[in-house]
Amino acid sequence: MSDNVKYVLEENRLPRAWYNINADLPAPLAPVLHPGTREPVEAADLEPLFPRAIIDQELSQEREVEIPDPVRDVYRQWRPAPLYRARRLEKALDTPARIYYKYEGVSPTGSHKPNTAIPQAFYNQAEGVKRITTETGAGQWGSSLALAGSMYGLDIEVYMVGVSYRQKPYRRAFMESFGARCIASPSEQTAFGRSVLAEDPESTGSLGIAIGEAVEMATQRDDTKYALGSVLNHVLLHQTVTGLEAMEQLAMADDYPDTVVACTGGGSNFAGIVFPFLGEQLRGGRAVEAIAVEPLACPTLTQGRFAYDYGDSAQLTPLTKMHTLGSGFVPPGFHAGGLRYHGMAAQISHLKDLGYLDARAYDQLDCFAAGLRFARAEGVIPAPEANHAVKAVIEEAERCREAGESKAILFNLCGHGNFDMQAYTDYLAGKLTNLGGSQAEVAMALSGLPSVER
């Protein structure tokens, strides 16, 4: 029986600008460094990869960055996304806490990723780009960019980690249904791919290799650029549309979150829901407890070091100061592909270092159990990534029950699990195990951090 409440924002209340937290940071971000010179990267260094508008956003200090009308036109297909008061879950947990969730599973690809894929495709098309290359692991980002490409008439070339390409044929079919090309990485298409295959013809690939191939194809063709689905400032910026909407929807509910929770891989989902609220706090407004949740098997914020590191395991990208497990860290094979990243977005790492957010790590069995409790109360099976946030929310709500504390908890249900039923099949069949922490591997990977004198 439901007395859930859905807060629907009228379409004309869809935000007109994204929120850029750079404008409100109490101390500036450490500069991003060129991997060769170790000098700060400049706009010109990024031009082979990104259109000007994206580079401007990456470096912008403006608080509000206008969302172009053609982007809002596509956003409107599923946005504003609903915000739910999860009264059924509250009842199941017998908690005095008020639980709200923003639901990003309503997008055509079932996650928050199109929030940045759409504007990235738009800016590329507006500057005459014909083709975008990218990499994808589990496939959620590649699917979203494929969708965006079909909206703006761009060719999309997705280098998909070889092992996932073979294990997830449906993801490939999804991208191809939207007209994208999906290539198993390492491939014969690039010099880098050929060199990897020459060394190991059986290579299963990695995100690092796929990035290398996508970047090579972008830099070698004049009509081609590259796109990334998380980590960078402009990606986090685009995701703030979720938090901005949620803020308005909570005002409809005459409420404000005491606690905001999201899972963190590269960080864009977390930033999207949390930054607008953290920005209020940084400008002297109401404070929130921001909780980033990560897998115990890839504990970037909870066990990583705040240091300069490469963004990829091939060590080709610029050096960014961030929480990192070391670019050589290879997380074990848990079922939340979107959270398998050794580093964390610079903005989030910086705020963590300044004490503005908490981080927690959970093992996968606890997360799946929490996800099923959520599904049976709320009617939606969360993506395995989102289960991490659900686990933290349930823990908070149970703590509230024990303490008799009523507070408002907001979290981002960043995607549904309908594409992840293999994970649930394995979980229900008792085939999954906890993976534990990875202290030894983390220590080893951290020992390989580049030495940067800054």
Next chain:
Amino acid sequence: MSDNVKYVLEENRLPRAWYNINADLPAPLAPVLHPGTREPVEAADLEPLFPRAIIDQELSQEREVEIPDPVRDVYRQWRPAPLYRARRLEKALDTPARIYYKYEGVSPTGSHKPNTAIPQAFYNQAEGVKRITTETGAGQWGSSLALAGSMYGLDIEVYMVGVSYRQKPYRRAFMESFGARCIASPSEQTAFGRSVLAEDPESTGSLGIAIGEAVEMATQRDDTKYALGSVLNHVLLHQTVTGLEAMEQLAMADDYPDTVVACTGGGSNFAGIVFPFLGEQLRGGRAVEAIAVEPLACPTLTQGRFAYDYGDSAQLTPLTKMHTLGSGFVPPGFHAGGLRYHGMAAQISHLKDLGYLDARAYDQLDCFAAGLRFARAEGVIPAPEANHAVKAVIEEAERCREAGESKAILFNLCGHGNFDMQAYTDYLAGKLTNLGGSQAEVAMALSGLPSVER
């Protein structure tokens, strides 16, 4: 680039009553006959299977049947569902036609099925039922009833056609995630299942066998009833929420459909979107062209006979006067599981017989090609069933272009294809073929129709 329009109905405009077309039929339906006595079935005959409220609805002649508040509370999670003006598709087709689609893929199971699963679970729970049994083929209906069971605290037991159970483990995991039991049929759980297995231990099962098992388990336990996902009057009634919403949303657009299109398996999706408009016409209001679209390989309305027949291949159900291919007809293995039914809902068959609707049949390659054209313009991959409607809409829109005719076409995009990527994988790999008509098989199955003197 999008100038699509989304028509969002405010939540307080969610319909308060379903529309019952029985009240407006120009001639009454032929009675449903008891398979043993061949006398009209009475309410008491149905009581072992259904709760009183459902039986009342099955037999009701009232035009409006109130939607209970606890059902509207759950509907509100995803309803009112959006209606889109598909301007991007119109542009891609260069057509003067105005194309609108109602999108039922926003439900938690990605199709229109919860529209009836939710009220069926509600009425059972309200009458003290503890358990509902049902059958499922491809799994969409079983998933929706599993969801509904979790909302109302009912045990759900789904007999899934054995071959699908083994081919579609994700569907089973989906049902189990909501706490339902999913049993491969034929099973050892029922006398009927055991008898089938005794004869053929390797039986792959069929919908007819699964119905037999589900019905047996319902009739043998006092706390257990049975539920069906299409065909019956009360199921079609519940689906009218889609057409009623669409009518209001088209009024927001200051438009009215000249043509309404939907795919038809058992008929509930078609009835849902079409009946409210057909009702207007039957009461002397504006006329619509109603087009039912079916697979050429299961051409119930286009090649079937309007005659009394059994609802299942085991010939255990009551006899219904309907368009049928013969209950012995086994359609070939095309990728639109929801349209593999030998019969058609009595109300739809009756209206077809009276000349109130047109029917068309298409082969599967044309439907998938149409689905991909839709996906690339509109950003949503349709379910293979929905591709049939899309194919007819594109054909109509192209006819409008050639004739220079501007008209409004409404169709129901009854589900997304995210659970059907195997079908798209096969299509994109060139592994699908057209299946052609099945004239010989239809003729043979029709020759086995029961002889009913009425």
